[in-house]
Amino acid sequence: MRIATWNVNSLNVRLQHVLDWLATADVDALCLQELKLPAEKYPFDTLREAGYESAVNGQKTYNGVAIVSRLPMQDIQADIPDYADEQRRVIAATIAGVRIVCAYFPNGQSLESDKYRYKLDWLDAMNGYIGRLLAQHERLALLGDYNIAPEDRDVHDPAAWEGQVLVSPKERAAWSTLIGQGMVDCFRLFEQPEKTFSWWDYRMLGFRRNAGLRIDHILASSALAGRCQACVVDRAPRKLDKPSDHAPVVADFSV
DNA sequence: ATGGCTACGATCCGTAGA
Numbered sequence: 180m181r182i183a184t185w186n187v188n189s190l191n192v193r194l195q196h197v198l199d200w201l202a203t204a205d206v207d208a209l210c211l212q213e214l215k216l217p218a219e220k221y222p223f224d225t226l227r228e229a230g231y232e233s234a235v236n237g238q239k240t241y242n243g244v245a246i247v248s249r250l251p252m253q254d255i256q257a258d259i260p261d262y263a264d265e266q267r268r269v270i271a272a273t274i275a276g277v278r279i280v281c282a283y284f285p286n287g288q289s290l291e292s293d294k295y296r297y298k299l300d301w302l303d304a305m306n307g308y309i310g311r312l313l314a315q316h317e318r319l320a321l322l323g324d325y326n327i328a329p330e331d332r333d334v335h336d337p338a339a340w341e342g343q344v345l346v347s348p349k350e351r352a353a354w355s356t357l358i359g360q361g362m363v364d365c366f367r368l369f370e371q372p373e374k375t376f377s378w379w380d381y382r383m384l385g386f387r388r389n390a391g392l393r394i395d396h397i398l399a400s401s402a403l404a405g406r407c408q409a410c411v412v413d414r415a416p417r418k419l420d421k422p423s424d425h426a427p428v429v430a431d432f433s434v
Numbered sequence: 435a436t437g438g439c440t441a442c443g444a445t446c447c448g449t450a451g452a
Contacts (some may be wrong), residue, residue, distance in 0.1 A: 188451080189441055213451085215441070241444055241450075286452055294450095295440070326452070345452060381439035392452075422442080424452080 180250075180275055180432045181205060184322035185416075186212040186283070186378075186394055190243075193423055194222055200416055206352035206429065210281035210322040214243030216360055221245065238267035244323075244391075246281050249275050259336050262304040269305075271312075275434060277403060278316035281321035287344040287380065295344060298326070302353035307422050310360055318429075318434065319400040321362060324378075324425065326394055329354050329364065333393035345394060363404035365397045365430045366412075377412050378425045386417055397430045406433045 184205045187193040190211065201209065209231075214221070226233055231247040236257040244267065246252065252272035265282050273279040282305065287298035312319050312348035327350045331337035340346045358364070366375075376391025385391060397410060410430040417426045 192441070213441095287448080288450080288452085324452095343452090380452070382436055385439090394452075421440090 180207050180277065180434045181429065182208045182210070182279065182320065182397070182432070183427050183429040184201055184210040184281070184320065184324070184397060185213070185300045185427040186324040186395060186423060187425040188213050188215070189423065190216055190222070190245075191220075192421065194225065196416055196419060196423070198225070201229055201231065201247075201425065203272045204256070204427070204429065206414070208246060208248040208279060209427075210279070211245045211247065212243075212283035213279070213322045214238070214245060215240055216243060234270055236267045236270040238402055240270050242266045244268060244270050244281050244283050245281060246270055246272050246274075248272070248274050259304050259308045262308070264301070264304075268301075275322055277318040277432070277434060278312055280312070280319070280323075282321060282325075284324060284326040286326050287350070289344055290342070290347055299349055299353070302350070306353060306356045306360065309362065310355060313361060313400060317400065318403040320403060321357070321398045322428075323396070324394060325350065325354070325396050327354050328392045329393050329396075333376070334374065335392065336388045341394075345392060357398060361399055361401050362398040363414040365404060365410040366393070366428070367406045368404065368407055369410060375412055377428055379417065381424050395425055395428045397428055398431075399430075403432060407431070408433055
C-alpha cells in the first residue's frame with residue numbers, strides 16, 4: 180500500500196497538477212489539504228474518471244481536506260469528534276484495514292496571535308483523538324500538513340526561525356506528545372538527504388535556495404510503521420509552473 | 435530592509451498562509 184499527503188493550496192488552481200501526479204505516482208490513497216472549496220464544488224467526477232473516489236470535508240476559501248483513494252473507503256468521519264471547530268481540517272477513512280487520518284493543522288500565525296492559542300488547543304484535541312484511535316486501530320496513519328517542523332534539522336535556518344511559529348517549544352511539545360503516544364515519523368525511519376523539506380516560501384526564491392521547512396508528515400502507529408518500506412518527499416511538483424508551495428510526501432507499506 | 439509570493443473575495447486592497 181502506497182499513501183501520500185499533499186497540501187495543494189487551492190484544488191481549483193491545482194487540479195491538473197493533482198491529476199498529473201496521480202497518473203505517475205502510483206499511490207493507492209492521497210490526502211489533500213487546503214482545498215479552499217466547498218464540497219459542492221469538489222471535482223468528484225473528474226477524479227472518479229482518473230480512478231479515485233473521494234471523501235471530502237470542504238470549506239469555501241479556507242482549509243478543506245479530502246482523501247482520494249483507488250481502494251474502497253469505509254467508516255468516513257469528518258472533523259475531530261466532539262471538538263467544536265468551524266474550520267474544516269480533518270477527515271478520516273479506513274482503507275485496506277488501515278485507519279487513515281488526513282489533517283490540516285492550524286498555522287498559528289504568530290506566538291502572540293489568538294490563532295496560536297487556537298492552534299495549541301487544536302493540537303490538544305488532535306492528541307486526544309489520536310489516543311482514542313490508537314486504542315481502536317492497530318494500523319493507524321496520520322498524514323497531513325502539521326505546520327510543525329519537529330527538529331532544527333527540519334529547518335533551513337534554525338537561528339532565523341528560533342521561537343517563531345511552526346518551531347516553537349509548545350508546538351514541538353505537542354508533536355512529542357504524538358510521538359509519546361506511539362506514533363512514528365516514517366520519514367526518519369530511513370536515511371534521508373540533508374536539508375530535505377516539504378514547504379518552500381513563494382517569496383525570496385525559497386525553492387531555488389532550498390530555504391524550506393519539513394512540516395508535512397506521515398506518522399504511523401508502531402504496528403504500521405514496522406511495515407513501512409520507504410518514505411520520501413517528491414520535489415518534482417514544486418518545480419512546475421504555478422506550483423503549490425508544498426511538495427507531496429509518500430510512504431510505502433507492506434500491507 | 436522583517437519585504438520580496440500566491441489565492442481568494444472583495445474590488446483595484448485586505449486577509450491569510452508559513
